[in-house]
Amino acid sequence: MNSSASNTFTRDIPFSDNDFRSIADLARDRFGLSLAESKKPLVYSRLARRLKSRQVSSFSDYLALLNRTEEEEERLELISALTTNVTSFFRENHHFEMVQTVLSQGLAEKARAGGRLRIWSAGCSSGQEPFSIAMTLLEAIPDAPSKNVRILATDIDPKIVAKARAGIYSAEDVSGIPAPLRKKWMTADDAAGKTYAVADGLKSLVTFNELNLMNDWPFAGPFDAIFCRNVAIYFAPDTQRRLWQRLSAKLSPGGLLFIGHSERVTGPALEDLTGVGITSYCKSRTNAQPTLQ
Incomplete structure (x- = not known):
């Protein structure tokens, strides 16, 4: 088994190293996010839901969708999925x-x-x-x-x-x-x-x-x-x-x-x-x- 295949997620939707790098590049270029390799399982688990919601069968198709001019709302769904909104009143008082x-x-x-x-x-x-x-x-x-x-x-x-x-x-x-x-x-x-x-x-x-x-x-x-x-x-x-x-x-x-x-x-x-x-x-x-x- 080659290294690319060994690093592909064996889940509902295949997720290769190239898929992860493409997502990470887009997140960095548009939103400044820094996604380390260790975040790959988290990125998969959160974005797989978006693919299913949009009825997209592969990450390459999802990336193509994200790069469409008219898909600004989906790009915002991406950033929402990749970040965590944890807050409370008078946090760090x-x-x-x-x-x-x-x-x-x-x-x-x-x-x-x-x-x-x-x-x-x-x-x-x-x-x-x-x-x-x-x-x-x-x-x-x-x-x-x-x-x-x-x-x-x-x-x-x-x-x-x-x-x-x-x-x-x-x-x-x-x-x-x-x-x-x-x-x-x-x-x-x-x-x-x-x-x-x-x-x-x-x-x-x-x-x-x-x-x-x-x-x-x-x-x-x-x-x-x-x-x-x-x-x-x-x-x-x-x-x-x-x-x-x-x-x-x-x-x-x-x-x-x-x-x-x-x-x-x-x-x-x-x-x-x-x-x-x-x-x-x-x-x-x-x-x-x-x-x-």
Whole structure:
């Protein structure tokens, strides 16, 4: 048996090394994803469902389908299948505590006086992160909806963005919200209390949009804080370095960048970003680069 045959999955749909490399190349070129050879079984198990859903009998046919101009929706199904949306309210709470500290040190006073305050949740998943940010802001600035205070929340997956925008969560989901905040900002969405809806006052602070971080960013910034947590783990090191540099350029001087617990900022961005806590970075006030337009 030759090496190519020995590395083919003996499952419902054959999956050769060439098939895997073609999928990995497409995922890298379009979305920045880095798929190691060790991910081959995971890629097969997740994409086999897509082939069956699209009634495609081979991975070569599926790749041909993915490369059609009109199949953007299927390419987004691909990225959704290859990544994992794991999130919760107030996950890695030390980041929200740091936002609260910065607000108490003057940012809230600036916003109350009419100043601009912007925070970006880049890779917002199903919305728990931006809504946690919103609750943090509203504790410090109760009238934030009437001020120049806004949160941008983006994700590449249109289905997950639609779920986030709806703001409906299970009782288990909201159990991670401190009781006083849960009582204030979540309302029972059904008589049995199994689902909860985000209150309108909280929703009004957050704008949800679809965004592929590998593409152009159609906004100027700058942001007072950026949450980009557990996104870069999917990228190759060189892609990560470019991402950190682009995020740094979108921060105001003194702005904060929060990343995932297994991530570290590397490369040129460290010329402007200094670690100020657990997976937390602050942009220099004196050596800041101009914001990219």
